[in-house]
Amino acid sequence: MEGEKGKEMRNKAIEWKSLAEIATKPGGSSYKNFDGLVNQRERERERERESEREMESENVASPHIICIPYPTQGHVTPVLKLAQLLHTRGFFITFVNTEFNHNRLLRSRGPDSLKGLHDFRFETIPDGLPPSHCDATQDIPALCESTSKNCIVPFRDLIVRINSTAGVPKISCILSDGLMSFTLDAAEELGIPEVLLWTTSACGFLGCLHYRQLVERGLIPFKDENFLINGSLDAPVDGILGMNNIRLRDLPSFIRTTDPDDIMLNFIDREAQRASKATAMIMNTFDDLENEAINAIKAMIPHLYTIGPLSTLYDQFPKSASDSLGSNLWKEESKCLEWLDNKHPKSVVFINFGSIAVMTAKQLEEFAWGLANSNHHFLWVIRPDLVMEDSAMLPQEFMKATQERGLLVSWCAQEKLLRHSSIGVFLTHCGWNSTIESICGGVPVICWPFFAEQQTNCRYACTEWGIGMEIDSNVKRDEVEGLVGEMIEGEKGKEMRTKAIEWKSLAEIATKPGGSSYMNFEYVVNQRGSGSDYQ
Incomplete structure (x- = not known):
């Protein structure tokens, strides 16, 4: 405290104090460095804001398709594959699962699996059913009844909400599973074109299209349960153009009932008949495989386009960020x-x-x-x-x-x-x-x-x-x-x-450039991207 060395050190400390004050005052080195960091961060933030504005501008300019599958594994898979294909072609995608399936996907693929991308988003609507076993397929007749009665309001409200969201392009098209035809009513009400994807084979769909004719001809429903054992199912069915040498047992199985009010018979009949109301209909098949059935359907639904196999068609395009998205409702074993x-x-x-x-x-x-x-x-x-x-x-x-x-x-x-x-x-x-x-x-x-x-x-x-x-x-x-x-x-x-x-x-x-499915897909994309009608 009293010695010469202490006095010298005190003077030195005061000198350093003075230099520290100079460094932190305007014009000082630390002040300028801090100011530079602040300005750099502000510049970075401005670049981020500019990037977001560009992204929003790009999003708003993108055609926006809302996709909704029938809520079972065999329907979610092809609808998601088609959504990914459309995403590779520049479409903004909103993919709609039921809340039940959304939760199953999170369990099977991980809690971050449905965060999506800025231009490939996931939304949910309720299916109207009471809770059931979390990892089992829901009762199909109950699911058909419930979705057709209870999903239109939340689906329509979702579209209205999305269309009022800043930075998100307005929905320009609905891509719906063929078994979710309530979406046609929402499309008509909101003035949005709709494309239906029937996830069956063409021959299977053609059989469904003839349910009503079979009822009118008195072939179904069956008179009693003996049809299961008396050979009735082996009876040949004539009059179905595009299906040769077909028997009753070969038609989609919902004809196998004695009840004229059977839920599935009537549901499938209604959904098949409504398909003609869509702006366009697409199927996951190719012309060489099902030529006769496809031509027979086109005679009734001219705006039918075959774009399959979807998995092979998908291989023709560069992968996008959506490639990592999956549809498995059960956890896959690696x-x-x-x-x-x-x-x-x-x-x-x-x-x-x-x-x-x-x-x-x-x-x-x-x-x-x-x-x-x-x-x-x-x-x-x-x-x-x-x-x-x-x-x-x-x-x-x-x-x-x-x-x-x-x-x-x-x-x-x-x-x-x-x-x-x-x-x-x-x-x-x-x-x-x-x-x-x-x-x-x-x-x-x-x-x-x-x-x-x-x-x-x-x-x-x-x-x-x-x-x-x-x-x-x-x-x-x-x-x-x-x-x-x-x-x-x-x-x-x-x-x-x-x-x-x-x-x-x-x-x-069929799925390579110049092939029938490739060209049909290109046509569908170009029509929806430009907002044109199908010819």
């Missing part, structure tokens, strides 16, 4: 492709009965032992709700016998698996997504149709396209074993694999 990588080409039986089909515990056991006794490798997708009113439990003896040959999963990326070189045959329920994806992979099918147009798809796969063989609905293990063996090793299987590869090639031609 080990499937790695497991297949270690198998010989065309050696694996792939089994998947889709998202809705169910079976008895006895049928599950028969399938299991048929696969076990075939001695071939297999990859089997078994949903938790596959067995009616029970859990899908396989016999321990089966598990032990096949542990070196089989892989069981609860859900998978089916489209990727069907393109894998190890897949030799696909045992399927013949839903349209599964059928067209099998064609895209060049894979023959063993058919076990469950409901809807799956019976029609089965008939065409087996008799028209030459790529499939059918298993009796009352499945037996010996039949499963025999068909698997024939498909993997036999001459018929070889012929069907060759035919499947031919169809795969035609699908690729």
Whole structure:
């Protein structure tokens, strides 16, 4: 405190204090550095604001399509794929799920999976149903009734809200699933054009279009339950242009009723008849595959455009940021492709009965032992709700016998698996997504149709396209074993694999530049992008 050294240090500290004050006053080094940082951040903020203004300006100028699927897995998948395709072509997308399915997607794909992009957004509406099991498909008749009655108001209100949101382009078109035709009423009320996507095959839709005629002819509903056993379903049906040698059993299964007020019969009839009211209708198929059925539909609905297979068409365009978006309502197991990588080409039986089909515990056991006794490798997708009113439990003896040959999963990326070189045959329920994806992979099918147009798809796969063989609905293990063996090793299987590869090639031609589906897609895009009417 009193020494000379202390005095010197005090003077030095005062000098540093003075220099610190100079540095922090206007014109000082620290003041200028701080001011520079502030100005730099302000410049960055201004650039961000400018970028946002440019993005908003770009958004407002973009054509905006609102997409809504029927709320089951087999419908969400193709509608999302088409939405992604449209996004690659510069469309602003709003994708509408039901609240129930939105929550399922979050559980299966992760909490951030539906945050979307600035120009690909997700919205929800209620389906009007009471809460149900969180990871099972909802009751289909109840879902059909509820969506048709309860969804139009929240859907219309959503459009009004979006159209009043700053920085978001006004909706210029509705892309709706064919089974959500209440959207046509909203479109008419709001003066917005609507494109319908029917997610079935053309032959399946053509069958649905003739429900009303079949009722008027007295062919359906059936007089009593004996139609299931007395051969009535084998009766040929004439008068359906575009469907040759078709039987009642080959038509979409909702005709199989004795009740004139049957929910599904009347719902599908109404939805099919309303399709002609849309500005345009599109289907996930291609002209070479279903030429006669497509032409028959066009005679009734001229503004029909085939743009499939969607998965192959999608490959023709550069990927956009929306490519990471997925549609799986169950969590996909990632080990499937790695497991297949270690198998010989065309050696694996792939089994998947889709998202809705169910079976008895006895049928599950028969399938299991048929696969076990075939001695071939297999990859089997078994949903938790596959067995009616029970859990899908396989016999321990089966598990032990096949542990070196089989892989069981609860859900998978089916489209990727069907393109894998190890897949030799696909045992399927013949839903349209599964059928067209099998064609895209060049894979023959063993058919076990469950409901809807799956019976029609089965008939065409087996008799028209030459790529499939059918298993009796009352499945037996010996039949499963025999068909698997024939498909993997036999001459018929070889012929069907060759035919499947031919169809795969035609699908690729249809979706490449200059192909029928590619040109139809370009036309649809250009008409909607310009706001023009379809001719």
